[in-house]
Amino acid sequence: MATSASVSNLFKPAPQTRARPLAIARWLELVALLVVGIVVVGGITRLTESGLSITEWNVVSGILPPLNEAAWQTEFAKYRLTAEFRMESGPAGMDLAAFKFIFFWEWFHRILGRVIGLAYLLPLIVFAARRAIPAGYGWRLAAMFTLILGQGALGWYMVSSGVGNTNLTDVSHFRLSAHLLTALFLLAGLVWTSRDLRLLARDPAARSAPLTAGAALVAGVLFVQLLLGAWVAGLNAGLAANDWPLMNGRLLPEVDWSQGALWTVTHDPFLLHFLHRWWAWVAVAALVWLGRAVRKTDRFASIAVHTAFGTMVLLGIATVMSGVSLWIAAAHQLVGALTVAATVWAMHSNGVARQGGVTA
Template sequence: MLNQQQQSRYDRQVAGWLLLCAAVIFGMITLGGVTRLTGSGLSMVEWKPLMGVIPPIGEEAWQETFDKYKQYPEYHKVNRGMDLDGFKSIFMYEYLHRVLGRVIGVLFFVPMVFFAVKGRVRAGMMPKLWILFALGGLQGLLGWYMVKSGLVDNPRVSQYRLTAHLGLAVAIYAYMLWVAFDLLFPGKPGKHPRAGFSRVLVGLIYLMILSGGLVAGTRAGFAYSTWPLMGTSFIPAGLYAMEPAWLAMFEDITTVQFNHRMFAYLLFVLVHLFVWLSWRNGLGSRGKLAMVLLLAALWLQVVLGIGTLLLHVPVWLAAAHQAGAVLLLSATLFSSHYLVKQAS
């Protein structure tokens, strides 16, 4: 039977491992954005869960891999005339993305087994860890399901599958953070008056990230490179012009970008309101730090978002904008956990 001091030490070890895994997943999400932005996601036309970790070795192997790529529509409709060196460039982004996914699997599974065998996992925690592992496996399958949607006549992945793939990655990351916070900050009985507001905010920011997935999948970010106006007006012509109108929310680039902007404005107001109300109701030192970090993440994301639009979606800035969204979610989770657990 572990005493409280030993259990706290083991909890910190498990939490440290989970935070490391979450950091690598954060990198995975960012690399996924770069892979999409560079048009590299369809360069690997086969899914080999085990042998796929070995890249082509030698010019003959590279040429064979390139010849397979040439059999698919993206080469003929987008990259016709690409040479082998150009193919190697896009291939490596997708290859690194897939290999990092496998690394995350090993980085999670091996320590999980070690901690379980050594009896260092707190009672009731193992089911949560198994859920995270199962979701990670599902994420790999969903990634290939997404890629398959682009290996057809239209060489672009489905925005629905892309958004689902992004959404599951972010959900795994968020749940992992929350479990780590539970171990690091056990908390006290009772909740802060703004605990409910914090949970709503977490949900809304998650939906905002899904909205960003639709923007990426439809390439709606390229439609209007002006701000605060969209073209010559705040409300552009042609909103919800599709039949049926609700489908425009997911497929019409003007509507998709407009909705993403409106969602951002709403969250900008709600986050400031949330911080103000939480501060008025009283916060401990960690709570105050959480609110400061939340505001900093929000303003950083605003600057990144506007810059991405005005500079017409450069790869480095668009990838930073996607990473900024995950940082904002992280700060919101940190704030919410404090308020829900009422830890000082």
């Protein structure tokens, strides 16, 4: 009872004189940058097929990479038991140097996850102990930390789909999409909450921005595009064609519907590649509307949205035509995360304008 009481006391509303909304907003923006970074590293991990190189999840001992030759050989031996190694390493196999390369990206991805957890938890404890969290925000900040913990669990759940299955040479694209979209949802929450807190720093009477119907529709359209992109990545469907706007010289790809419509729509790499290409233009139309809707009240957000989706489309085309070049594809994922951040910023500004306020 005493422990639960002490925890609840941490999140008691701060007196107005002790609240630090601007400092909390800046902290959340820093964490948001770290989330963008891990999304990019996660993309590189997928593109280099590094995700299954570490076959165990050790929260503490996994912080350090192998430190001697024997330890490297032990990790390499574990990887050689996976279906990915047995079925995709080729006649020549993989040497230790190549294994170290893919191990690095998965290890770095996991380390960034731990850094984000600490970068969020430690300041949260300090702000809560000092009762610097404004009224109404304690639950939201606690919820985002729970999301960070859940993201780590989802990451291992995703990896386990490839490590524990003798038939899969990659992780489940459904679990990969859940892992990526949860990270982007966390990014959206960080951006939205930081914008609310900046408003509060300017005006202690400011209310949280509402989500308008139009902004919610834009979010739904963008969600579909991000989901399709995650499935394309998980199924290596970007390699289904390397020409644009046609696919292998055809406007419509050849699709095998023999396994049923549901399976085809969620598994066929040619169809998913096609849908990701052309749903992008629905997303562009929605983002143009949002950018224009906030142009007069928040010009920066409008410019950011237009710049982000324009760059993302060009990088998407370049990714296809380059045969999924590692760094072009990674840049595409980077700008995808920035598009989410810019979109959420504009959605927030749209809500502020609707309630007659001034953007931060």
